Structures are given as C-alpha cells and as structure tokens.
Amino acid sequence: MGTFQIEGGHRLSGEIQPQGAKNEALQILCAVLLTDEKVIINNIPDILDVNKLINLLGNLGVKVEKLGKGSYSFQSDELDMDYLASDQFKVDGGGLRGSIMIVGPLLGRFGKGFIPKPGGDKIGRRRLDTHFEGFMKLGASFRYNKEERFYGVEAPNGLKGDFMLLEEASVTGTANIVMAAVLAKGTTTIYNAACEPYLQQLCKMLNSMGAKIQGVGSNLLTIEGVEKLGGCEHTILPDMIEIGSWIGLAAMTQSEITIKNVNWDMLGIIPITFRKLGINLERKGDDIHIPAHTDGYEVQSFIDGSIMNISDAPWPGFTPDLLSIMLVIATQARGSVLIHQKMFESRLFFVDKLIDMGAKIILCDPHRATVIGHDFKSQLKATTMTSPDIRAGISLLIAALSAKGTSTIHNIEQIDRGYENIEERLRAIGAKITRLN
Ligand SMILES: CC(=O)N[C@H]1[C@@H](OP(=O)(O)OP(=O)(O)OC[C@H]2O[C@@H](n3ccc(=O)[nH]c3=O)[C@H](O)[C@@H]2O)O[C@H](CO)[C@@H](O)[C@@H]1O
Numbered sequence: 001m002g003t004f005q006i007e008g009g010h011r012l013s014g015e016i017q018p019q020g021a022k023n024e025a026l027q028i029l030c031a032v033l034l035t036d037e038k039v040i041i042n043n044i045p046d047i048l049d050v051n052k053l054i055n056l057l058g059n060l061g062v063k064v065e066k067l068g069k070g071s072y073s074f075q076s077d078e079l080d081m082d083y084l085a086s087d088q089f090k091v092d093g094g095g096l097r098g099s100i101m102i103v104g105p106l107l108g109r110f111g112k113g114f115i116p117k118p119g120g121d122k123i124g125r126r127r128l129d130t131h132f133e134g135f136m137k138l139g140a141s142f143r144y145n146k147e148e149r150f151y152g153v154e155a156p157n158g159l160k161g162d163f164m165l166l167e168e169a170s171v172t173g174t175a176n177i178v179m180a181a182v183l184a185k186g187t188t189t190i191y192n193a194a195c196e197p198y199l200q201q202l203c204k205m206l207n208s209m210g211a212k213i214q215g216v217g218s219n220l221l222t223i224e225g226v227e228k229l230g231g232c233e234h235t236i237l238p239d240m241i242e243i244g245s246w247i248g249l250a251a252m253t254q255s256e257i258t259i260k261n262v263n264w265d266m267l268g269i270i271p272i273t274f275r276k277l278g279i280n281l282e283r284k285g286d287d288i289h290i291p292a293h294t295d296g297y298e299v300q301s302f303i304d305g306s307i308m309n310i311s312d313a314p315w316p317g318f319t320p321d322l323l324s325i326m327l328v329i330a331t332q333a334r335g336s337v338l339i340h341q342k343m344f345e346s347r348l349f350f351v352d353k354l355i356d357m358g359a360k361i362i363l364c365d366p367h368r369a370t371v372i373g374h375d376f377k378s379q380l381k382a383t384t385m386t387s388p389d390i391r392a393g394i395s396l397l398i399a400a401l402s403a404k405g406t407s408t409i410h411n412i413e414q415i416d417r418g419y420e421n422i423e424e425r426l427r428a429i430g431a432k433i434t435r436l437n
C-alpha cells in the first residue's frame with residue numbers, strides 16, 4: 001500500500017497542465033476493438049486504470065505501439081478470443097471499471113462479449129443492468145454466472161437495431177451500447193442516453209471511423225448501423241475532473257494557480273458551480289486563472305435566501321465525481337452549504353476524516369452532508385488517513401495540503417488510478433509532498 005506524506009499550510013503558485021481525461025480514455029481505448037485497421041490515440045493519461053486497460057487489450061491480442069508521450073497506435077486485426085476464457089482475463093477484467101466497455105465492441109464485431117465483474121471505486125451499488133438490457137434490446141442473449149460473477153452476451157447472427165429507453169443515463173452503459181449498435185443492422189435509437197463530454201468524444205471518434213451517429217451531445221442518439229469501421233486518429237480532451245481538483249486545490253490553499261488549456265467550452269456547468277461557493281475563476285484564453293483567495297470565499301445563497309445546495313445530476317448537470325472536492329472546499333468557505341450526492345451511496349463517508357481534522361460537517365445520511373465553513377479562521381489539523389476511493393483520496397490530499405502540520409495518506413493507489421505523476425506535478429507548483437513507497 002503506497003503512502004504520501006504531506007507538509008501542509010504552504011501557498012502554491014504557478015501553472016499546471018491537466019492530463020487527458022481518464023473516463024474518456026477508457027471508452028476510446030475500448031473502441032479500438034471495433035476495427036481491424038490502425039487507430040492512433042493522443043493525450044492518453046499515464047495512470048493506473050488506463051495502463052491496466054492497455055495491458056488487457058494487449059493480452060487480447062491488440063497490437064499496441066507507443067509512438068510518444070501519451071500517443072499510441074492500436075491494431076485489433078488478430079485478436080486471441082481464447083483469452084476471454086482464461087484465468088488471466090478474470091484478473092485483468094476485474095481490475096478496473098472501464099473494462100466493462102470491451103463487451104459492446106466485441107459483441108458488435110464478433111457476436112460475443114464477456115466480462116468478469118468489473119472493479120472501480122467502492123462507492124455504493126454500481127449496477128450493470130443498463131448495459132445488458134441494452135444489448136438484449138439489440139437481440140443478444142445474456143447469461144450471468146453468479147458464482148464466478150461472470151457476464152456473457154452472444155448474438156451469433158448479429159445485432160439488430162431497435163428503440164430503447166434507458167432506465168438510467170449510465171455513462172459506461174451508453175458507451176457500451178453505442179459501440180455495439182454502430183455495427184448492428186438497421187437503426188438504433190437510444191433515449192435517456194448519457195451525454196458527458198466523454199460520450200461526445202466517443203461518438204465523434206466513431207463517426208470519424210465511418211459510424212453514423214446523430215444527436216451527439218443530447219440524450220437522444222440515433223445510430224444507423226454500418227457494415228465495417230475503419231481506422232482514425234483521435235485526441236483525448238483534458239480531464240475535467242482533474243481541472244476541478246486543481247480549482248479546489250487553489251481555493252483551499254489560497255494560492256494563485258493557472259490551469260492551462262482546459263478546453264473551457266466542454267466544461268459545462270463546472271465553472272458556474274465553483275462560483276456558487278464564491279470561488280473566483282477567470283477565463284484567460286483557454287486557461288483558467290484562479291487568483292489567491294487571501295480574503296477567503298463566500299458561499300452564495302439562492303434568490304429566496306435559502307441555504308446553498310450542491311448536488312450531482314447526469315450531464316449537463318454537475319458531475320458526481322467533483323462533489324467530494326466541493327465538500328472539502330466548503331469546509332473553509334464563509335457560509336454553509338448542503339452537499340447532496342444523489343447517485344452513489346457510500347461516497348460521503350470520508351467526511352469522518354475531515355471532521356477529525358477539525359472541519360464542521362454534519363453527515364445527515366449517506367447521501368447528504370451539511371458543511372459549515374471556517375472562513376479560514378481555523379486551519380484544518382494534520383492527521384493520518386487512508387484513501388477510500390479516488391475522489392475522496394484527492395479531496396483528502398487537498399485538505400492535507402491546506403492543513404497545519406504533516407499528514408499521511410495511505411492507499412494512494414486509489415489516487416494513482418486517475419492522477420498522472422501527481423506528486424511531481426504538485427511539487428512543481430510548490431507543494432511539499434513525498435511518496436514513501
Ligand atoms: C469509468 C467511468 O466512466 N466512470 C464514471 C461513470 O461510471 P458508471 O458508468 O459506472 O456510472 P453510471 O453512469 O452507470 O451510474 C453511476 C451511479 O449513478 C446512478 N445513476 C446513474 C444515472 C442516473 O440517471 N441516476 C442514477 O442514480 C446509478 O445507479 C449508479 O449507481 O459515470 C459515473 C457517473 O457520472 C462516474 O462517477 C464515474 O466516474
């Protein structure tokens with residue numbers, strides 16, 4: 001188990017360049033299975049989850065070639081389908097959440113797809129019903145081995161387009177169904193589709209490979225199936241969750257930081273939501289400049305004067321992956337805020353650690369926490385903690401960097417799942433952080 005030691009209480013300053021988006025990369029990498037031609041992908045983040053998926057693709061027979069930092073070519077012309085029945089696949093597939101998205105492309109192109117129960121954050125129930133109901137709507141048969149927790153779908157005669165109304169706007173579920181439907185016969189219509197920038201990017205890539213997808217960016221996708229897809233070159237967007245993490249870091253440490261090349265127009269409601277907590281964000285070209293909040297930041301209230309409430313919703317609502325960071329920032333705001341995590345059941349339990357550090361938080365129930373900000377009149381105190389999931393991990397790291405004294409964070413593999421070379425990048429803007437093992 002890896003550990004960070006963090007000496008908190010120092011102001012940071014400088015520029016930080018966001019990595020490529022983890023959740024987009026996981027979708028895009030799975031899409032390379034849809035063609036026997038070469039696919040080039042740029043801006044791939046060098047993080048644990050993405051490297052695990054690249055390794056899985058390699059074990060499946062995809063020819064992987066590194067072209068430069070963050071750039072790879074992939075060719076899926078000679079896949080080893082026997083690997084899907086191997087013990088190694090059970091280990092590889094269970095190692096991350098994103099592996100679930102190999103099923104759609106395999107089903108679409110080869111008429112069968114398998115996956116062990118995927119990994120990912122333990123943040124409450126994470127059902128896969130949307131994925132498999134979608135595949136069944138396209139004509140696949142489904143089986144699930146409860147003992148081995150192994151899922152399988154088969155359609156030996158190919159898939160056939162249909163209309164479907166998804167039970168939930170599942171991000172990976174929509175990506176999976178889209179990747180199956182692009183090679184189905186006829187037209188597939190997906191209503192209540194997720195439409196995060198990750199999905200917009202996936203659809204853009206698939207269209208450049210020859211797919212016919214309309215409605216990109218909306219919750220109604222129409223996909224006219226094609227016989228075959230070809231190669232393409234695709235560049236992954238900057239990671240909006242990382243960008244939000246650095247905004248939180250700047251606010252909590254009262255530091256002046258510029259986040260470079262953020263692709264502002266794809267950030268949706270994120271900048272507005274930080275402003276609700278009183279964070280001042282300036283757009284400079286395509287950068288975000290956060291001035292030092294030396295006088296703190298004040299939570300806004302609603303028009304009727306009622307307490308500020310920040311909650312998650314499917315895109316274009318506020319992403320659940322930034323709520324833990326919002327919660328941490330709120331601990332030093334002027335005013336109070338209710339954080340409502342609607343999607344996941346166990347993502348707020350990490351507040352215990354913040355309470356240990358001196359934050360004023362009432363955990364109302366597993367989904368809601370009320371935070372009463374200190375307005376920097378009292379600093380958080382350093383402590384020893386364990387990172388329960390990726391976003392709680394980065395939130396605790398931000399808390400530690402703002403706290404008085406030296407903190408220790410264990411289980412930092414959770415952070416390494418999604419943040420590239422984090423200690424070096426933070427040291428470059430003045431953070432005192434050391435990786436102990
Ligand atoms: C690898 C990857 O891309 N992971 C992301 C993906 O996970 P993932 O695709 O696994 O998440 P889903 O979108 O399927 O759903 C997440 C959870 O929210 C619930 N739910 C979902 C939609 C909805 O309208 N209402 C609702 O309550 C689901 O029951 C589920 O428990 O999307 C999540 C939701 O943005 C993000 O937290 C994850 O970082």
Ligand SMILES: C=C(OP(=O)(O)O)C(=O)O
Nearest residue numbers: 097098120121321390391
């Ligand atoms: C929950 C997340 O990741 P995953 O879906 O990979 O567990 C996340 O990125 O915040």
